[in-house]
Structure formats: C-alpha cells, structure tokens
Amino acid sequence: MSLLNEILSHNQTFVTDKQYEPFITTKFPDKRLVILTCMDTRLVELLPKAMNLKNGDVKMVKSAGAVINHPFGGIMRSLLVAVYELQADEIYIIGHYDCGMSAIDPDQMLQKMVNRGISEETIQMLKYSGVKLDEWLRGFNEVQEAVKNSVDMVVNHPLMVKDVPVHGLVIHPATGQLDVVVDGNK
Ligand SMILES: [Zn+2]
Numbered sequence: 668m669s670l671l672n673e674i675l676s677h678n679q680t681f682v683t684d685k686q687y688e689p690f691i692t693t694k695f696p697d698k699r700l701v702i703l704t705c706m707d708t709r710l711v712e713l714l715p716k717a718m719n720l721k722n723g724d725v726k727m728v729k730s731a732g733a734v735i736n737h738p739f740g741g742i743m744r745s746l747l748v749a750v751y752e753l754q755a756d757e758i759y760i761i762g763h764y765d766c767g768m769s770a771i772d773p774d775q776m777l778q779k780m781v782n783r784g785i786s787e788e789t790i791q792m793l794k795y796s797g798v799k800l801d802e803w804l805r806g807f808n809e810v811q812e813a814v815k816n817s818v819d820m821v822v823n824h825p826l827m828v829k830d831v832p833v834h835g836l837v838i839h840p841a842t843g844q845l846d847v848v849v850d851g852n853k
Pocket of ligand 1: 705706707731732733763765766767768
C-alpha cells in the first residue's frame with residue numbers, strides 16, 4: 668500500500684468514527700497569538716506541548732528555519748493576516764537549536780538539483796535573469812541571530828501594527844526548553 672493510500676484509509680476511519688470531535692474549534696486563536704516556527708519534524712507535537720497549546724489556541728506559520736526571507740513574501744503576509752483578520756495580538760518567532768537551515772550550503776544544494784535532473788542551463792539562466800539563488804537558498808550561522816533578524820523585520824515592517832509585541836525564542840528540539848532571545852513586552 669502506498670503512503671497516500673495508507674493515509675486515505677486511516678482518514679476514512681477517522682471521519683467515520685468521528686475522531687475529529689475533540690478537535691472542533693473556530694478559526695480564531697483562543698490565546699490570541701500567532702507563532703512562526705520551523706518546519707522541523709521534531710517540533711510537530713513537541714512545540715505545542717512544550718508551550719501548553721492545543722487545537723484552537725494559536726495560528727501557526729512554518730518556514731524552513733523560521734526565517735522570513737522577504738518583507739513582502741508569503742510568511743510576512745501570513746503574519747499580517749493573523750494580526751489584522753484573525754485576532755492575533757502577539758507574535759512569537761521560534762527558531763530551534765540544531766536547525767537544518769544552519770547547515771545549508773547554497774552551492775551544494777544547487778549541485779543536488781543538477782544531480783536530480785535540473786539542467787545547468789536552467790540554473791545559469793535564472794542567475795543571468797537576476798535571481799540571486801545563493802542568497803535565496805542560504806541558511807544562517809547562528810539561530811539566535813536569525814531569530815533576531817526575523818523579529819526586527821516584523822517590528823519594523825511598514826504595515827505591522829506598532830503595539831503588537833513580537834517575541835523571539837529558541838526551542839531545544841529534544842527537551843522543548845525555550846530560551847528567550849527577544850522579549851517583545853520590553
Ligand atoms: Zn529548523
């Protein structure tokens with residue numbers, strides 16, 4: 668059985684047996700906050716548990732490394748929508764130790780693309796067209812620094828409400844311990 672079929676088969680049982688009932692809630696976050704964190708597998712259940720969050724409590728936005736790499740990209744737009752349309756009154760940006768994004772080497776990743784069938788010509792063409800692939804793919808050295816940069820981008824965004832606190836934290840992916848990098852209430 669393919670993974671897709673496995674998932675669909677489980678899904679049928681899930682819906683038929685009404686296993687969704689404990690999760691029923693609204694689109695508005697009960698704790699009135701939005702979190703931007705990393706897509707890391709270790710955080711899927713650990714982060715909400717470590718922060719005492721359940722279904723319905725928060726808006727959750729995820730990106731590789733919890734990085735906002737464009738002030739007018741999809742991540743920033745999601746944070747603005749959460750604040751203006753969905754009653755989020757606080758923003759938490761949560762990076763984590765041992766993040767895969769800290770190890771990304773743009774040159775190596777481009778080589779992997781070539782190995783997987785993307786032509787050198789395509790990559791050169793994008794570079795000549797002004798796409799800064801190296802910059803776009805680059806990870807970060809220090810997670811604290813990356814979190815601070817994301818906090819700065821949100822705090823200084825021309826469209827962000829000025830009285831919304833923006834906190835920066837780093838979570839340990841094994842223990843769930845949170846370290847504060849920026850206390851947005853100060
Ligand atoms: Zn990560």
